[in-house]
Amino acid sequence: MEPADRPSEIVAPYDPGQVETKWRTRWAERGTNVADIADARRPYYALMMFPYPSAEGLHVGNMFAFTGNDIFARFQRMQGLDVFEPLGYDAFGIHSENYALKVGVHPAEMIPRNIANFRRQLERGGLMVDWSRSLSTTDPEYYRWTQWVFLQLYKKGLVQKKAGAVNWCPTDKTVLANEQVINGECERCGSKVEQRFLEQWYFAISSYAERLLHNLDTLDWSETTKTAQRNWIGKSEGAEIWFDGIKVFTTRADTIYGATYVVLAPEHPLVDAHTTESQRAAVEEYRARAARRDLVSRKTTKDKTGVATGSTVTNPATGEKIPVWISDYVLMEYGTGAIMAVPAHDERDLEFAHGFELPVKKVVLEDETLIDSGEFTGMSVHDAKRAIVASLAARNKAEPVTNYRLHDWCISRQRYWGPPIPIVYCDDCGVVPVPEKDLPVVLPFIEDFKPDDSGISPLARHDEWYRVPCPTCGKMARRETDVSDTFLDSAWYFLRYPSVGNNDVPFDPTITKKWLPVDSYIGGNEHAVLHLLYSRFVTMVLSDMGLIDFEEPFTKFRAHGLIIREGAKMSKSKGNVVNPDDYIDTWGADAFRTYLMFLGPFEEGGDFRDKGISGVKRFLDRLWASVRDSVQDGAPDVEVQRKLHATIRKVGEDIPRLSYNTAIAAMMEYMNALRKGDRVARRSEVEPLVQLVAPFAPHLAEELWEQLGHTTTVFESTWPVFDPELLTQDEIELVVQVNGKVRGKIRVARDIGSDEALSIALADPGVSKFVTEKPTKIVLVPGRLLSIVV
RNA sequence: GCGAGGAUGGCGAAAUUGGUAGACGCACCAGCCUUAGGAGCUGGCGGUUAACACCUUGGGGGUUCGAGUCCCCCUCCUCGCACCA
Numbered sequence: 001m002e003p004a005d006r007p008s009e010i011v012a013p014y015d016p017g018q019v020e021t022k023w024r025t026r027w028a029e030r031g032t033n034v035a036d037i038a039d040a041r042r043p044y045y046a047l048m049m050f051p052y053p054s055a056e057g058l059h060v061g062n063m064f065a066f067t068g069n070d071i072f073a074r075f076q077r078m079q080g081l082d083v084f085e086p087l088g089y090d091a092f093g094i095h096s097e098n099y100a101l102k103v104g105v106h107p108a109e110m111i112p113r114n115i116a117n118f119r120r121q122l123e124r125g126g127l128m129v130d131w132s133r134s135l136s137t138t139d140p141e142y143y144r145w146t147q148w149v150f151l152q153l154y155k156k157g158l159v160q161k162k163a164g165a166v167n168w169c170p171t172d173k174t175v176l177a178n179e180q181v182i183n184g185e186c187e188r189c190g191s192k193v194e195q196r197f198l199e200q201w202y203f204a205i206s207s208y209a210e211r212l213l214h215n216l217d218t219l220d221w222s223e224t225t226k227t228a229q230r231n232w233i234g235k236s237e238g239a240e241i242w243f244d245g246i247k248v249f250t251t252r253a254d255t256i257y258g259a260t261y262v263v264l265a266p267e268h269p270l271v272d273a274h275t276t277e278s279q280r281a282a283v284e285e286y287r288a289r290a291a292r293r294d295l296v297s298r299k300t301t302k303d304k305t306g307v308a309t310g311s312t313v314t315n316p317a318t319g320e321k322i323p324v325w326i327s328d329y330v331l332m333e334y335g336t337g338a339i340m341a342v343p344a345h346d347e348r349d350l351e352f353a354h355g356f357e358l359p360v361k362k363v364v365l366e367d368e369t370l371i372d373s374g375e376f377t378g379m380s381v382h383d384a385k386r387a388i389v390a391s392l393a394a395r396n397k398a399e400p401v402t403n404y405r406l407h408d409w410c411i412s413r414q415r416y417w418g419p420p421i422p423i424v425y426c427d428d429c430g431v432v433p434v435p436e437k438d439l440p441v442v443l444p445f446i447e448d449f450k451p452d453d454s455g456i457s458p459l460a461r462h463d464e465w466y467r468v469p470c471p472t473c474g475k476m477a478r479r480e481t482d483v484s485d486t487f488l489d490s491a492w493y494f495l496r497y498p499s500v501g502n503n504d505v506p507f508d509p510t511i512t513k514k515w516l517p518v519d520s521y522i523g524g525n526e527h528a529v530l531h532l533l534y535s536r537f538v539t540m541v542l543s544d545m546g547l548i549d550f551e552e553p554f555t556k557f558r559a560h561g562l563i564i565r566e567g568a569k570m571s572k573s574k575g576n577v578v579n580p581d582d583y584i585d586t587w588g589a590d591a592f593r594t595y596l597m598f599l600g601p602f603e604e605g606g607d608f609r610d611k612g613i614s615g616v617k618r619f620l621d622r623l624w625a626s627v628r629d630s631v632q633d634g635a636p637d638v639e640v641q642r643k644l645h646a647t648i649r650k651v652g653e654d655i656p657r658l659s660y661n662t663a664i665a666a667m668m669e670y671m672n673a674l675r676k677g678d679r680v681a682r683r684s685e686v687e688p689l690v691q692l693v694a695p696f697a698p699h700l701a702e703e704l705w706e707q708l709g710h711t712t713t714v715f716e717s718t719w720p721v722f723d724p725e726l727l728t729q730d731e732i733e734l735v736v737q738v739n740g741k742v743r744g745k746i747r748v749a750r751d752i753g754s755d756e757a758l759s760i761a762l763a764d765p766g767v768s769k770f771v772t773e774k775p776t777k778i779v780l781v782p783g784r785l786l787s788i789v790v
Numbered sequence: 791g792c793g794a795g796g797a798u799g800g801c802g803a804a805a806u807u808g809g810u811a812g813a814c815g816c817a818c819c820a821g822c823c824u825u826a827g828g829a830g831c832u833g834g835c836g837g838u839u840a841a842c843a844c845c846u847u848g849g850g851g852g853u854u855c856g857a858g859u860c861c862c863c864c865u866c867c868u869c870g871c872a873c874c875a
Contacts, residue, residue, distance in 0.1 A: 223794085223795095224794060224795070224869090224870085227793070227794055227870085228793090228794080228870060228871085230793095231792090231793060231794090231870075231871055232870095232871080234871090234874065236874070236875085238875080248875085249874095249875065250875060251874095251875065252875075263875095304873080327873095328873085329873045329875095330873080330875080331873075331874065331875090333874085334874045334875080335874070335875065339875050340875085341875090342875090346875065347791080347873090348873050348875075349875080351873090352873095403874075403875095404874095405871095405874055525869085525870085528870080529870090529871095567801090598802090598803095598814085598815070599802060599803085599815090600802065600803070601803085604795095604796095606802065606803085607801085607802055607803095608802095609801080609802070609816070609817095611816060611817075612801095612802070612815070612816050612817095613816095614815095614816080615814085615815045615816060616815080618815095618830095619814095619815090621830095650806095653806095661802090661803075661804085661814085661815095662803095662804070662805095662813085662814080664814080664815090665803090665804075665813065665814035665815075666813090666814080667814095668813095668814055668815075669813070669814065672814090677832090733810090735809075735810050737809085737810085737855080737856070739855075739856090740854095740855060740856045741856095742810055745810075776855090777855060778855090779809095779855055779856080781809055781856095784809055784810090785809050785810075785856090787809080787855050787856060788855085789855045789856095
């Protein structure tokens with residue numbers, strides 16, 4: 001369609017409310033944002049972390065993240081890709097349930113209301129979201145497949161019910177994953193976490209530790225995120241060494257000649273066997289005391305406590321008898337629950353040794369060579385580690401072992417608001433997984449969903465649901481009453497989006513092959529370990545089962561920064577939370593979006609200042625006015641033309657780098673040049689700018705694009721191309737430095753030689769007055785600067 | 791303690807990766823236009839100075855013709871992890 005000669009009559013001032021409503025309606029009517037899932041030729045999956053639909057409504061932090069993703073997605077679309085940008089709701093979980101309990105509304109009533117409000121707010125934000133494929137984790141058609149994922153892992157032998165010490169939150173009255181315990185406190189409510197011994201369902205994520213670590217090298221992720229995952233997986237290579245019947249784990253086998261005692265964790269099974277009669281009472285008392293200690297004080301105490309068992313074991317390297325102690329500074333969960341203590345070379349052992357006046361024997365010098373270490377004396381630490389383990393291994397006293405900090409993932413929650421774990425307990429058949437054809441195990445609507453102290457889910461109180469025929473033998477049996485961790489819901493949702501609508505399978509194989517893995521993923525770094533690690537794990541397992549043909553779900557991941565307000569963190573209690581609705585009402589979604597992206601680098605976040613948005617609004621107003629006033633004809637201005645092409649290049653380079661703030665600055669700069677003085681812009685100067693601004697301010701761009709005479713969406717137009725020829729000038733400004741200080745600027749030919757440049761520079765009195773002697777050195781940086789040294 | 795990332799005008803921030811520090815915007819100042827303006831337009835805006843100049847990217851040293859950028863030492867801030875042997 002040929003553009004009209006003049007923009008149609010848009011004398012009216014720019015009214016964002018009107019423009020935005022018009023275009024949101026059009027997009028919905030025309031299906032502009034609906035991806036062609038089946039037939040897309042160049043599929044591009046642009047994913048953002050889905051929000052928890054809180055009762056408070058959309059947070060500006062959500063809007064910031066989504067806008068950042070949306071700009072990238074819209075830009076990719078204008079590069080000719082078939083972009084799929086889905087969004088759903090992570091609506092199960094303790095957070096929703098606690099809130100529901102607090103306000104006395106059932107979550108099943110509250111959540112749909114919250115979702116409706118979120119949807120309204122998200123739509124106002126002008127996101128290119130394909131709402132035809134949205135989802136909520138609370139929908140039985142979704143969690144049916146969450147249960148299916150559980151069953152696949154179960155089938156693969158990666159799900160176990162284990163009794164053990166678990167983190168119990170006394171306020172939320174449920175078990176927490178290790179990842180949800182922060183400094184010994186519940187991540188959600190901040191209560192001190194207690195230890196309880198319960199039977200729980202675990203996913204064997206630790207058996208994937210090496211792959212989870214190794215694959216990180218292949219991923220295009222923010223380096224900070226990868227580092228956080230590496231630390232969390234916590235690989236350490238060492239050896240298990242036998243001190244008679246006690247097996248210890250160490251990464252410092254080279255220090256074995258300095259081992260002066262052995263320490264067992266209080267819960268270690270060999271404690272009894274190593275306790276002599278005379279020490280029995282003291283050891284028992286210490287164990288009891290240690291068991292009562294909460295995790296917080298245990299993890300922060302510098303004063304180490306412990307007690308001798310009275311028994312001794314043989315140091316396999318020296319043959320010496322050394323005493324056995326117990327202390328809670330040794331953790332049962334890590335390594336073998338026993339260590340060889342080398343006070344001279346381990347700070348914790350030293351603290352302990354000082355407390356009990358145990359000997360300290362130095363065996364490694366500052367330059368990392370061994371002393372007093374028998375045949376290994378004089379070796380380097382590096383060589384000795386291997387040599388000592390090899391020598392002990394020859395006598396069956398040691399073997400090299402790699403340990404990981406990563407623990408198995410406890411997915412049981414003794415709560416109501418989650419997908420029931422699809423397991424039935426039968427007196428005859430034992431543990432029976434619910435057959436896939438019987439899914440979903442629907443979460444019943446119950447009024448009294450309040451958890452109690454029993455460690456048993458509220459669902460157990462409902463016999464009509466709890467009692468169920470055994471799927472295998474038909475005899476009455478009992479359901480598992482725990483629900484699964486919310487993080488399981490979000491560990492596979494990206495597989496679901498493209499297949500939403502097909503309720504026969506969790507994800508359609510053909511569609512999945514076409515659209516996954518996710519091309520680009522944007523989200524918060526608070527999920528750097530939890531959600532991203534679990535998603536990678538589930539994906540790997542499904543891949544191993546041949547259900548998908550990739551083992552990493554997110555090819556590219558970028559973490560966005562955080563928004564603060566007027567220099568302070570936003571919080572409900574401070575009352576300084578930015579409500580997107582208010583700003584959109586006043587300034588329009590386009591200005592709000594653009595401002596959010598302008599206030600700082602996307603990956604770092606920024607400071608939201610109420611007055612700052614006016615500058616962005618002014619820019620959009622001027623864009624509107626420029627299109628309105630533009631003329632078809634006019635003298636071509638070489639400078640403006642050059643500026644335009646520089647801007648096209650800059651914006652095109654900045655968007656893929658998520659450097660949105662500088663892209664916007666470049667467009668503003670161009671706008672300033674465009675309207676310099678009384679200048680009236682030419683159509684050819686403003687039209688490409690409308691395209692450049694489209695990912696940021698989509699409604700306004702669509703409106704202006706239409707005003708310029710186009711009948712199809714600006715997002716199906718081709719991104720402007722810059723002409724490199726225009727960007728190289730024949731005559732350039734050369735900066736002249738004398739002894740490192742700028743003394744002048746000269747206009748010269750681009751490819752000028754240094755001799756000629758020097759003579760022109762010296763003709764400038766501002767330069768020559770500093771050149772008092774014959775220059776000793778001349779440095780010419782072509783096209784940039786001339787440095788004269790005297 | 792370990793790991794990662796920071797520190798640039800009154801403020802948010804830029805800086806083609808070693809080449810004019812402070813782009814762009816906010817705030818502020820002046821002018822124009824207005825009955826008026828918390829509107830619009832134009833210009834100014836790191837510090838010292840009458841000027842020439844000089845100083846200036848948390849502090850101190852170094853490399854270089856040239857350092858916000860590279861190297862060494864130090865201070866402070868933010869975020870992870872934390873008795874993981």
